[in-house]
Amino acid sequence: MRRGKIERLAALLEIPDDIVLDLPRITMLGNKQLLVENHKGIIEYTSPLVRIKLNNGELIITGQDLTLGNLQAEQILVEGTVTGVKYEI
Amino acid sequence: MLTRNMANYTTGVIRIKITGDFPEKFINLCLARGLLLWGIKKDGNAVYAYVRLPDFFKIRKPALKSRVKVRVIGTRGLPFALKRFKRRKMLLVGAVMFMLLLEVLTSYIWFVDIEGIKTISGDRIKAIAADHGLRSGAAKNSVKEKEIETSILLNVPEVAWVGVKITGTRAVVEIVEKTMAKTEDKTPADIVATKDGVITELIAIAGQAAVKKGDTVRRGDILIKGVLSQPILELAEQRPPVPQTSDQYIRANGIVKARVWYESYGEAGLVREEFRRTGRRRFAVALKAGESVIDLKKVSSPPFTNYETEVIYKKLPNWRNTGFAVETKVSVFYEVSVERHEISPEEALDLAKTQAIKAIESQIPENAQVLVHGSEVLNTSLPGLIRVKVSMETVEDIGFTRVTLLTP
Numbered sequence: 001m002r003r004g005k006i007e008r009l010a011a012l013l014e015i016p017d018d019i020v021l022d023l024p025r026i027t028m029l030g031n032k033q034l035l036v037e038n039h040k041g042i043i044e045y046t047s048p049l050v051r052i053k054l055n056n057g058e059l060i061i062t063g064q065d066l067t068l069g070n071l072q073a074e075q076i077l078v079e080g081t082v083t084g085v086k087y088e089i
Numbered sequence: 090m091l092t093r094n095m096a097n098y099t100t101g102v103i104r105i106k107i108t109g110d111f112p113e114k115f116i117n118l119c120l121a122r123g124l125l126l127w128g129i130k131k132d133g134n135a136v137y138a139y140v141r142l143p144d145f146f147k148i149r150k151p152a153l154k155s156r157v158k159v160r161v162i163g164t165r166g167l168p169f170a171l172k173r174f175k176r177r178k179m180l181l182v183g184a185v186m187f188m189l190l191l192e193v194l195t196s197y198i199w200f201v202d203i204e205g206i207k208t209i210s211g212d213r214i215k216a217i218a219a220d221h222g223l224r225s226g227a228a229k230n231s232v233k234e235k236e237i238e239t240s241i242l243l244n245v246p247e248v249a250w251v252g253v254k255i256t257g258t259r260a261v262v263e264i265v266e267k268t269m270a271k272t273e274d275k276t277p278a279d280i281v282a283t284k285d286g287v288i289t290e291l292i293a294i295a296g297q298a299a300v301k302k303g304d305t306v307r308r309g310d311i312l313i314k315g316v317l318s319q320p321i322l323e324l325a326e327q328r329p330p331v332p333q334t335s336d337q338y339i340r341a342n343g344i345v346k347a348r349v350w351y352e353s354y355g356e357a358g359l360v361r362e363e364f365r366r367t368g369r370r371r372f373a374v375a376l377k378a379g380e381s382v383i384d385l386k387k388v389s390s391p392p393f394t395n396y397e398t399e400v401i402y403k404k405l406p407n408w409r410n411t412g413f414a415v416e417t418k419v420s421v422f423y424e425v426s427v428e429r430h431e432i433s434p435e436e437a438l439d440l441a442k443t444q445a446i447k448a449i450e451s452q453i454p455e456n457a458q459v460l461v462h463g464s465e466v467l468n469t470s471l472p473g474l475i476r477v478k479v480s481m482e483t484v485e486d487i488g489f490t491r492v493t494l495l496t497p
Contacts, residue, residue, distance in 0.1 A: 041117040047131045068129035068138075073120050 024054045026085070034061060034078040034085065042068075042076070050078055057089035101142035101166035109157030112136040118151035142168060198227050199258040206264050209247050214262060217241050223253065223260055232260065277338035277493040280313040282306045284487050286347030296341030306347065306487075315341035315493050338493055345488040348460070351452060351481045355445030357437040359473040361430045366397070369424040377402075378415045393424040437475045438466065445479040457485035 010020040018025045018038065025037040036052055036059060043051040043058060045068065050061040066080035107115055112131075116138075119126055124144040130137045140148065145161075152159045174181050201223060203211045218224070221237045234253040241251045241262070250265040280296070288304045296313040300306055317337040371393075374386040404416040432440075442464055453459075461482040466475065 041120060042113045045113050045116065045129070045131060045136070067131075068116075069127050071116065071120060071126040071129060071138075073123055 031082045037075045060086040098166045101168040103145050104163035106160045106162050107136040115155040115157045198260045201260045203262045277315045278340045278490045279311045279315045280341045280488040281491045282310045282487045283489045286349040288347045290346040293343040312345045313341040313343045347487045351449045353445045353448040355441040356476045357440035363428045364425040367424045371422045373420040375418045392422040395425045397423045441477040457483040
């Protein structure tokens, strides 16, 4: 398999997976901020629910008073009170 | 973050309201085009977001594509502030006027202060400075510091150094005075007695002794006469006396010590009243501006049957070189309770004595030497009252220089 080979090569050269495999990087600061890098767009946005499209599936964020700050082509910053993060493939 | 905020301020920021079925689609389209959106918030059906002014002109296409309506609900930043200024020209005029006025007002001298003077009068220095153009209201660049400095130095001989410096609207004339040798007062004078007493010691340094040791003098008597003594003549008696036409008056100087008696009287009752604060108190507050007093909080008078008063003045600290004219006056009334104590005759005697001694001590000069110290209890017809007579004997300098009244 092609993917497996690339993965092994990446491991050998100690290159981070997210760069090689085009995976999203998700960083959380407590339950206040959630930064999603390398996303593919927003599917749904409401105050208690945010759905973000990813390379291989989608990320469902639930919470209260969620706002989208610092929206760029590469990253989304979800602010508010995050109560749940679910990764759906 | 800060730099981005500043960049946003200069470019201008718009708050938009997005309504439509798929605001997410609109957001994604914006993202794809690299249009920066932030602070996205959903409120009911509408989504609010911030967008930069240059980006705002590019959101037309994504909005049409996603079929959303975009409305501007707020603006922020420099372009909008400038626009406001364009509409309100007087505001700009005011700002310019302010700058101009500040510039004009700071180019004049408002205050002239003189520092470092001890004996020279400030008015004299000020007058010289004013003659050379340094007065309040003078233009700053017309003041010639060097000229003023030399002029003050030349005109006031007591000045050792002078410096003129201008700080802001204040001109400071700094002066260092010369330490001049004290000019001796040569007015003819006698030494007279300030108190009654018996002379114990008399040294005439200048002048002729008018009294001798053991003499009793009264207040105002001349002790040393301010007349030139001629001991050489006295020694050389064989020589024919030089005819003296008139006495030569000089300033007498010398030390005259005498025994002086003091007497005083004190009394104390056997019942003593003692005041003690009960802890109850009331405040009265008044505002004092110059001479007039405005009461802010009054107290019924008298606030208590027995009370003590304490007055506190509160004033704002001086700011730079001006004091505030307004101050607050807070009067505190403390209620006191009166307690009557019976005291023993010995204690009463002590009290009476202290009272009497206190009265004497205020009259005795510091360098006096107390020789005898006695007290005597006086018999009284009044019961419950003790009377004491205290007497003291001291040796002290009673000389006082008094200018001679020259009689032709």
